[in-house]
Ligand SMILES: Nc1ncnc2c1ncn2[C@@H]1O[C@H](COP(=O)(O)OP(=O)(O)OP(=O)(O)O)[C@@H](O)[C@H]1O
């Protein structure tokens with residue numbers, strides 16, 4: 001049985017974690033198939049260990065290409081161990097970040113180049129990717145202000161600590177991707193109150209899933 005593969009993307013502070021925790025129960029009410037929520041980097045034991053290594057604020061010496069390779073390695077393991085088996089079992093897989101994050105953060109933010117990052121990730125995924133991506137868009141300064149305001153109650157990782165200019169390049173790369181692939185990437189304004197963002201995301205999923213959303 002073939003499953004469905006949908007991803008959520010956005011700059012830091014866009015609210016993916018908050019949105020997905022409110023959205024998943026709604027999705028579960030409307031779709032008949034099992035729903036698997038997972039995330040990158042992480043989602044599988046080895047991938048979570050790579051996540052810890054990448055995001056550790058002590059690892060300031062990490063080279064941009066080392067970082068890109070580690071994200072891709074984490075992704076490969078996650079795909080083989082979690083995403084592919086769930087899709088084969090007929091699940092709706094909702095993944096918090098996938099290749100678009102590498103294109104935006106390592107390609108744009110770290111300035112490795114979007115094409116180079118895509119090629120490297122093609123090796124990791126064999127070209128496999130989501131049928132739909134919900135991109136939560138927020139102004140970089142507003143996203144950073146959100147995460148800085150809640151530093152005490154959440155992990156404040158090595159990527160969160162990057163400069164405003166870095167986060168602006170990340171957002172610019174996301175907007176470029178969304179413009180290049182309008183059929184796959186649907187943009188939602190993440191600066192709205194949380195309930196409105198969740199409702200807008202549910203509407204995007206319902207429109208995409210058609211008869212599978214009852
Ligand atoms: N629509 C919203 N309006 C105001 N604050 C929000 C909204 N969505 C999320 N927040 C707040 O912003 C902060 C970051 O949210 P959240 O952790 O969900 O973002 P994120 O983009 O998933 O970040 P990360 O992926 O790093 O966890 C949290 O403190 C959350 O309460």
Ligand SMILES: Cc1cn([C@H]2C[C@H](O)[C@@H](COP(=O)(O)O)O2)c(=O)[nH]c1=O
Pocket residue numbers: 012016040041055071097098099101102103105106159160
């Ligand atoms: C998958 C992926 C993620 N990142 C960055 C984006 C965030 O700053 C962190 C962790 O993600 P979370 O949403 O805060 O859990 O990692 C990246 O730079 N490249 C990637 O491929």
